[in-house]
Amino acid sequence: MSTEFDLEALLAARGAERYDLHTRHLNPQLPRMLHTIGFDKVYERAEGAHFWDAEGNDYLDMLAGFGVMGLGRHHPVVRKALHDVLDLNLADLTRFDCQPLPGLLAERLLAHSPHLDRVFFGNSGTEAVETALKFARFATGRPRVLYCDHAFHGLTTGSLSVNGENGFRDGFAPLLPDTPVPLGDLDALARELKKGDVAALIVEPIQGKGVHESPAGYLRAAQELLHRHKALLIADEVQTGLGRTGDFYAYQHEDGVEPDLVCVAKALSGGYVPVSATLGKDWIFKKVYSSMDRVLVHSASFGSNAQAMAAGLAVLSVMEDEQIVARARTTGELLRSRLAALVGKYELLAEVRGRGLMIGIEFGRPDSLKLRGRWTMLQAARKGLFAQMVVVPLLQRHRILTQVSGDHLEVIKLIPPLVIDETDVERFVDAFTAVMDEAHSGGGLMWDFGRTLIKQAVAGR
Known part of the structure; x- marks a missing residue:
């Protein structure tokens, strides 16, 4: 029988080695940069x-x-929810049942976007974007996704394909066949849509790189253009969502904007557990999951795990209670x-x-x-x-x-x-x-x- 694992003792004994451990075993440039x-x-x-x-x-x-730490670190309500869910000894991640927590969290999230109907839970912002890219391509039957110059949507291969910063893209080609357009340029958007192969435009309502807000009226006009050409609007709210900009979602600053897919992550678990959510319209999800044979066509091994779902529910409760x-x-x-x-x-x-x-x-x-x-x-x-x-x-x-x-x-x-x-x-x-x-x-x-x-x-x- 193994001896008891003592995390506190381990940190007390080895915590002073933190920078040396990173230098030897992780990204060596991080401690070098921090020291500089x-x-x-x-x-x-x-x-x-x-x-x-x-x-x-x-x-x-x-x-x-x-x-990630939207509620700050160690919020007592979120912390208690995680202790509670661990103490319940739930039959988590059996994969072939339907636990209540994912449905309850989806219900709470969708209440803030009443024009959306369904949720897919993953583990990170880049996974939320990957989900949206896949769903948009499959739902429309088209290959190309437009993104904005200087955008940041993640660093996995699909999300990197819609990343507007060359510094992140260099050396990782070939990427997906996607096309940048300037943020706010409706003429450039229209030119690309006329080619007939665009599945969607993905956009941050406020770009994280440089903190550039989309011009007034742009999101609604872009949405109308996209729908006229049977393409979708994807709102990346990974950083801007969950209250960051003074509304629950940043796209809500502009009347009449109703994205077809919305990406959420970062602050959703209070910083405790990796979690993401891709919210979308009913017809998109039903097209992707069109039969029982396709029930696992898009899934995530740790998606919808009990700890992430409990943390998400606690975060939304705190957001409401503490305004x-x-x-x-x-x-x-x-x-x-x-x-x-x-x-x-x-x-x-x-x-x-x-x-x-x-x-x-x-x-x-x-x-x-x-x-x-x-x-x-x-x-x-x-x-x-x-x-x-x-x-x-x-x-x-x-x-x-x-x-x-x-x-x-x-x-x-x-x-x-x-x-x-x-x-x-x-x-x-x-x-x-x-x-x-x-x-x-x-x-x-x-x-x-x-x-x-x-x-x-x-x-x-």
Whole structure:
């Protein structure tokens, strides 16, 4: 008989090896990158929108695990639901029965999209997109899916085929026969639809890379064009859904938009269990699952598992009880407006944009001669270095975790847990203001770090 497994003892004995273990056995570039920019912190615990290190210092999380931690970390209601479902000893994943939890979660999800009828549960955002791509192709009998420039829909082969960033695509060809169109360009969309082989357009209502919102009226006009040509609209709400932008789904900001397929993931389990959902219209699902012979034509080994379903139900319950969507709208507007008020004060600050708690801060070329030379030097080495220069002191000096919004982008993206409060907003604005003050002083450690980044960028070419 095996001895009892003691996870706490294992972490106590080996936890200090975390960066070395990653270097030896996982992606070796991750610890190298973290060390280079001073992000190689050791976080001991987390709760809500905060981390703490071994010395008891607290860090404000404005990243939410790339949007996974919508309710923050370790929400007690979600945590209890997971304990409860484990204690029930359910006959989970027998594969040949119908457990109640998937049906109950599907029912709760569909209540927020009353024009949709059915749900497929998978394990990640990229799986939700893969499902939508397969269903759209099969339902329409057409091979080609359109996507928008700079889109991000995942990194598996199908979702990579509709990824608008070459940096992710390079070296992985051949991909599926898909075609990019500019976000908001209805003429480009119409030209492609006239070719008669388009199954669908997949679109993020607000693009994660750069935080670019689709122009007003675009989604509804695109939907009408697509349906006129018997093609489908797929809304990728993996990052924007579940309250992130101040509505349950971001497509709901525009009246009359009713996507044929909607992709959901990330925050659905409260960050505890991998889970995704692809919501769709009844006729699409019935076409895919057209007979008993096709009952498993699209499935996932861990899809609909009890832990993921219980966590999802708990998350939706918390969102309703704590009015998370309205909270994200109010807190997000406070944060965006406070930051937007700084645009006229700082010449390096070009624009603040976004909805709810999905905010992009873009930097741009300054007017003054003193700063223009330094900006030009950074841009010549690698676009995006100034944004990185802002992210680093936010963490190192102010203990606030943020991210650059994408490769070669001078944009910081804020996607904090939806439970941040006014105190957190003030803390971020004060810290950001201090960093901007230093950047505009033309000297100091921030620009010294910029020179280090330039050397590394040049050496890496």
